[in-house]
Amino acid sequence: VPRALPRSPSPLTLRYQKRHAENVEGRGTLTQWNAKGGRLDAEHSLEIGDWLHLDIRRNGKDAPARSVDLARVVSTDPAVTDGYSYGVQFNLGLRNRIGYALYVLAPWAALVLFVLGTINVVFLKTNNAFYFWYNPLTNLYSILISGYILSRFILSQFYSPPRIRDYRPSVSVVIACKNEEESIGKTIDCIYQSDYPRDRLEVIAVNDGSTDGTLREMRRARARHPNLTVIDFGQNLGKRHGMAAGATAARGEILVYVDSDSFVRGDTLAHLVQDFARPEVGAVCGHAYVSNARKNLLTKMQDVRYYVAFRVVKAAESLYGTVACCSGCLAAYRRSYVIPILDEWLHQSFLGTDATFGDDRSLTNYMLRRYRVVYNANAVCSTIVPERYRQFFRQQLRWKKSWVRETFIASKFMWRRHPFAAFFFYLGAVFPVVSPFVAFHALVLPIITSGTVSYLYIYGATLMAAMYGLYYLARCRSRLWVYGIVFSFFYMLVLVWQTYYALLTVRRNHWGTR
Amino acid sequence: VRERTKARGARWFREDVVAWVLVVAATSSVLLATRYWLNRRVLPADRDLPAASSDPKILVLAFDRIVSSRAPNKITSDELREHARALQKAGFVAVSLEALARFYERDDPLPEKSLVLTFDHGYLSTYEAVDPVLRELRWPAALFVMTERQERRDPFFVYWDRVERMIASGLWEIGSHGHYGHDPIPVGETGATGPFFIRARWLPEERRLESWDEFRDRVRRDHDRAKRTLSEKTGREVLAYAPPLRDVAGLSAAPEAHQTSREIVESTYRLAFYDDRFGVNDGRSDPKRLKRLRIEPGWSPRELLRRVTFALGETTPAEEAGWAGPWISGSGKATLEEGELRLHGQKRADVWRAGSQWVEDWELEGDFYLESGELWVIQESDHGPEQWRFGGTGGRAYLQTRSPGERTEVVASYRAAFAPSRWHHLSIVKRGEGVWIALDGALLGEHPTYLPGRWRGNVGIVHWNPGETGARLRSLRFREVPFAARVLPASLPTAEIQAAIADAPRLSALSPRLFEIGEAGLSRAPTDAELLRILAHRFGWEIVPTVRVSAADPEVCAAALEEILADAAAFTGLRVEWSGASEALRKTVIAALETRARELSWKGGRLVVNESESP
Numbered sequence A: 001v002p003r004a005l006p007r008s009p010s011p012l013t014l015r016y017q018k019r020h021a022e023n024v025e026g027r028g029t030l031t032q033w034n035a036k037g038g039r040l041d042a043e044h045s046l047e048i049g050d051w052l053h054l055d056i057r058r059n060g061k062d063a064p065a066r067s068v069d070l071a072r073v074v075s076t077d078p079a080v081t082d083g084y085s086y087g088v089q090f091n092l093g094l095r096n097r098i099g100y101a102l103y104v105l106a107p108w109a110a111l112v113l114f115v116l117g118t119i120n121v122v123f124l125k126t127n128n129a130f131y132f133w134y135n136p137l138t139n140l141y142s143i144l145i146s147g148y149i150l151s152r153f154i155l156s157q158f159y160s161p162p163r164i165r166d167y168r169p170s171v172s173v174v175i176a177c178k179n180e181e182e183s184i185g186k187t188i189d190c191i192y193q194s195d196y197p198r199d200r201l202e203v204i205a206v207n208d209g210s211t212d213g214t215l216r217e218m219r220r221a222r223a224r225h226p227n228l229t230v231i232d233f234g235q236n237l238g239k240r241h242g243m244a245a246g247a248t249a250a251r252g253e254i255l256v257y258v259d260s261d262s263f264v265r266g267d268t269l270a271h272l273v274q275d276f277a278r279p280e281v282g283a284v285c286g287h288a289y290v291s292n293a294r295k296n297l298l299t300k301m302q303d304v305r306y307y308v309a310f311r312v313v314k315a316a317e318s319l320y321g322t323v324a325c326c327s328g329c330l331a332a333y334r335r336s337y338v339i340p341i342l343d344e345w346l347h348q349s350f351l352g353t354d355a356t357f358g359d360d361r362s363l364t365n366y367m368l369r370r371y372r373v374v375y376n377a378n379a380v381c382s383t384i385v386p387e388r389y390r391q392f393f394r395q396q397l398r399w400k401k402s403w404v405r406e407t408f409i410a411s412k413f414m415w416r417r418h419p420f421a422a423f424f425f426y427l428g429a430v431f432p433v434v435s436p437f438v439a440f441h442a443l444v445l446p447i448i449t450s451g452t453v454s455y456l457y458i459y460g461a462t463l464m465a466a467m468y469g470l471y472y473l474a475r476c477r478s479r480l481w482v483y484g485i486v487f488s489f490f491y492m493l494v495l496v497w498q499t500y501y502a503l504l505t506v507r508r509n510h511w512g513t514r
Numbered sequence B: 001v002r003e004r005t006k007a008r009g010a011r012w013f014r015e016d017v018v019a020w021v022l023v024v025a026a027t028s029s030v031l032l033a034t035r036y037w038l039n040r041r042v043l044p045a046d047r048d049l050p051a052a053s054s055d056p057k058i059l060v061l062a063f064d065r066i067v068s069s070r071a072p073n074k075i076t077s078d079e080l081r082e083h084a085r086a087l088q089k090a091g092f093v094a095v096s097l098e099a100l101a102r103f104y105e106r107d108d109p110l111p112e113k114s115l116v117l118t119f120d121h122g123y124l125s126t127y128e129a130v131d132p133v134l135r136e137l138r139w140p141a142a143l144f145v146m147t148e149r150q151e152r153r154d155p156f157f158v159y160w161d162r163v164e165r166m167i168a169s170g171l172w173e174i175g176s177h178g179h180y181g182h183d184p185i186p187v188g189e190t191g192a193t194g195p196f197f198i199r200a201r202w203l204p205e206e207r208r209l210e211s212w213d214e215f216r217d218r219v220r221r222d223h224d225r226a227k228r229t230l231s232e233k234t235g236r237e238v239l240a241y242a243p244p245l246r247d248v249a250g251l252s253a254a255p256e257a258h259q260t261s262r263e264i265v266e267s268t269y270r271l272a273f274y275d276d277r278f279g280v281n282d283g284r285s286d287p288k289r290l291k292r293l294r295i296e297p298g299w300s301p302r303e304l305l306r307r308v309t310f311a312l313g314e315t316t317p318a319e320e321a322g323w324a325g326p327w328i329s330g331s332g333k334a335t336l337e338e339g340e341l342r343l344h345g346q347k348r349a350d351v352w353r354a355g356s357q358w359v360e361d362w363e364l365e366g367d368f369y370l371e372s373g374e375l376w377v378i379q380e381s382d383h384g385p386e387q388w389r390f391g392g393t394g395g396r397a398y399l400q401t402r403s404p405g406e407r408t409e410v411v412a413s414y415r416a417a418f419a420p421s422r423w424h425h426l427s428i429v430k431r432g433e434g435v436w437i438a439l440d441g442a443l444l445g446e447h448p449t450y451l452p453g454r455w456r457g458n459v460g461i462v463h464w465n466p467g468e469t470g471a472r473l474r475s476l477r478f479r480e481v482p483f484a485a486r487v488l489p490a491s492l493p494t495a496e497i498q499a500a501i502a503d504a505p506r507l508s509a510l511s512p513r514l515f516e517i518g519e520a521g522l523s524r525a526p527t528d529a530e531l532l533r534i535l536a537h538r539f540g541w542e543i544v545p546t547v548r549v550s551a552a553d554p555e556v557c558a559a560a561l562e563e564i565l566a567d568a569a570a571f572t573g574l575r576v577e578w579s580g581a582s583e584a585l586r587k588t589v590i591a592a593l594e595t596r597a598r599e600l601s602w603k604g605g606r607l608v609v610n611e612s613e614s615p
Helices: A094-130 A136-157 A184-192 A212-223 A239-249 A270-275 A296-316 A337-346 A360-372 A389-410 A419-449 A455-476 A479-504 B008-040 B077-089 B099-106 B124-137 B147-152 B158-169 B212-234 B255-270 B301-312 B316-319 B492-501 B531-539 B554-566 B583-599
Strands: A013-018 A024-031 A037-042 A049-055 A065-066 A071-074 A084-088 A171-175 A202-206 A229-232 A256-258 A263-264 A280-292 A330-334 A371-383 B057-063 B113-119 B141-144 B172-176 B184-186 B193-195 B271-276 B289-296 B327-329 B333-337 B340-344 B347-353 B362-370 B374-381 B386-391 B399-403 B409-412 B423-431 B433-438 B459-465 B469-481 B484-490 B509-520 B521-525 B544-550 B574-579 B608-614
Touching: A037 A071, A037 B193, A071 B057, A094 A136, A094 A455, A136 A296, A136 A419, A136 A455, A171 A270, A171 A360, A184 A202, A184 A212, A202 A212, A212 A229, A212 A479, A229 A239, A229 B316, A239 A256, A239 A337, A239 A360, A239 B193, A256 A337, A280 A296, A280 A360, A296 A371, A296 A389, A296 A479, A296 B409, A330 A337, A330 A360, A330 A371, A360 A371, A360 A389, A371 B316, A389 A419, A389 A479, A419 A479, A419 B008, A455 B212, B077 B124, B077 B301, B099 B113, B099 B172, B099 B271, B099 B554, B113 B124, B124 B141, B141 B147, B141 B184, B158 B172, B158 B212, B172 B212, B184 B484, B184 B574, B193 B212, B212 B255, B212 B531, B255 B608, B271 B409, B289 B301, B301 B327, B316 B484, B316 B521, B327 B333, B327 B574, B333 B347, B340 B347, B340 B459, B340 B521, B362 B374, B362 B459, B374 B423, B386 B433, B399 B433, B409 B433, B459 B469, B484 B492, B492 B531, B509 B531, B509 B554, B521 B554, B544 B583, B574 B583, B583 B608
Parallel strands: A171 A202, A171 A256, A202 A229, A280 A371, B057 B113, B057 B289, B113 B141, B141 B172, B271 B289, B484 B509, B509 B544, B544 B574, B574 B608
Antiparallel strands: A013 A024, A013 A049, A024 A037, A037 A084, A049 A065, A049 A071, A071 A084, A256 A330, A263 A371, A280 A330, B184 B193, B327 B347, B333 B340, B340 B469, B347 B459, B362 B423, B362 B469, B374 B386, B374 B459, B386 B399, B399 B409, B423 B433, B509 B521
């Protein structure tokens, strides 16, 4: 039983330092502390699981009183909207020391395993080449899909986000939402906390016929931030109309779309606009973290999935300016490029029905036709992902339908882009449709017909899945990496089949309740 | 709001076009270069063969699976390279199946010591391990495949891409093992299986074995299918067949199966092979029954060369003198102990006299010691499993002939036999179609025993024994019996005939002075033709009449020779004596007779020219 110490009333000032992944240093205040830990108010955004080196100052003076070497961030305070506040746990006891050692070593171990895995994959693929003509289609598929995945990892290594310079165009942030009374206020607050000149920042909140207190929350927010513009539709027109109305009302050069359940950080907007310094850039996609990652198995899987989808896939696509989808969580468009196609986009129809979802992918597609679409890894927001399978499947189905539609549309012009980008785009368009067949042919059919299990196939699939997880571990130092492997199998066994359902029902365009 | 925007990114679209051009160009040139490199030709089609000869010896080697890295009971590519280097040093030159077929069909010359490398079953590992060695040596080779494996895309065997590469390199030829090869088929109700080309198939629906007509159809279809597929895929004619299993028919196959399979193979392919102990062929071998020497894992290059050089008869007298040298062990074990060759093994042990296949008339002599079991002296046929043998046990000895599937036929049986636990001296003289046998100094029978036809092939000694005791051999001597003709007056005086009968085993022929060519042309001496025929038949002698040539006009002489040769069927050679014939005449006569001897295929020694002037 741990000793119960009385909570100290006196806050302690300190310097904290986050090493290893990126070097972050700042000042903070420790309140409500005892021998085991306390509450840290910091200057930077930190992640759960981060290790901090603390130098505690005596009475606010610049001499260290006591060095509690290490502390771990264990929780965040969701109530705090102004600044960053975390629960920290001091590094006492053997278990924490082991935890810290693992924290330091895990990424290196992951890196070594990742390289070994890559070598192993290449070795397996030489077999495919050696026996190529014995079974050309399967071998071609196998080589291409591994080449696709490895190319994502390799290309993403060449990606580096731009530094913040003094480019500060006027920005209009548009939040279109329906029935989001719980989060809308915080979303708006986060934007207003941005480290961006106020005279160049405009925020537009569009209420798309909410039936709850969303409009009330927006008005409350306007009381806090008089600069806020609120547009109320009175009835539900659809998210696309909300976004379009925001774009028309906006006056800024850059149009930033933020989902109502996404929270930006202080430096997000400044990062996000940097790429627009080049006139050929039409859209920039931000990076989304999962803020409810530790909730359950589903969100843990999605956390890894999001990280890889952004930091690997989008980063790789960004090299050629062909990011296929600027995620709705956080995306920026050059308004002058959007306005001309706004009407066309608003009334987009596909196979005779109105395209009601996949607005983000659709708008990106319009940009892809003429401009570069890039990804910015430093422009970060955290978003809430579905916690229940029903919600999750509905969301995935909407995404897949819009994937079907927009991939079909993009395939008409992608061949004019850079050959690597085009090649991998078309590969990426074919794989989700073909892979279930291949999996069936290579794995399920032998089991049914002859009772033999293709261990090589399972091994190959696990290896590929593990590479995602290991990459996540190397970059994020989080224990959640195992869920990347779980997700890959979840995807292979369950989610792929949704592709066919999406293909068949692509014309059915109702949103499905959340 | 509807207004078209100009493509602001025109500049990078142009860059993308350049990238497209570069990528397409680079990719296609890499693909083309790879294809060209993989399919590069190593051996030109019109390769010059060194030191062409009209009477070459052709060594055919058969290899089973070859592997790249060491594995138990497999030959590695390094071992193959050592073998090849050793053979190259010994003067062998590898030739293609095409050259071999042309040699047999059109008498195109081959190198004096030709070598044909064949690899069975068409394993992918064989190709991968052997190809670099062949490229190094620039030697051709043949790979035999069962096309069913390609149809099934079995990754253990070469697929058509490799075949295409092999053909393009000019190094490889593809031979046929049939389509199913010898994959097992049901041969009985109980689920017993047997080889495809040898056993009649069990038809489960009709609950019977297929008839021999059905067997013929099935085998023919299989060969046709293999041949058609292979010639489609290689764009070449399929020249050769090799049975994918050792001892394809052996002596155990049904005679119908053996006969049918052989007929189909002979009508389908230009060359066919079977396994033999020495694998050496010459111009007289049957191209549809060419012998192959199967290389066993673990043989050293020295072991291989020993077999091969002895089999070619290329040994020095000193090597021959080490009498166990040319005796090569077959199955079972043969060891040399205290100057004795001991045969022991489970059931069967044998040794074979390398090079004996070239010897038409031979004598085998030696001491034999047998504790139990049987001992046989065997001569195989030159082109198959047929054999004759002498030997036996239990108080009687036999001379038998055996052919596939048929009952052993006893040609002669003798009361004398090997008594157990005693040394015996055995001497066998095989001359023409006759065999003389002497056991412990006593001839078995006054007359030779006759074989069905002339026999040519390897001579061996086989010991059958259910136990472990073994047989012992010493002072073994195998030598060629020189052609010896006894000259007689045409009147055939009794005394001279008696003397000839006393020498019967050593005599090859009688040479009565039947013809004389003089100024007046041909004159025949009167003789008792019936007596000559009887003598020749009884003692296994050939009749090689003597022609006495004295001074004559060349034209008259030529006409006379023609007259003699008109009934050449009555004798197997000629002996020529000179009596005052001029040098020019001698030359003309010899030239004319040598031509005819070749035409009539009188074998070595049957045209005897007495160099000295006879009285």
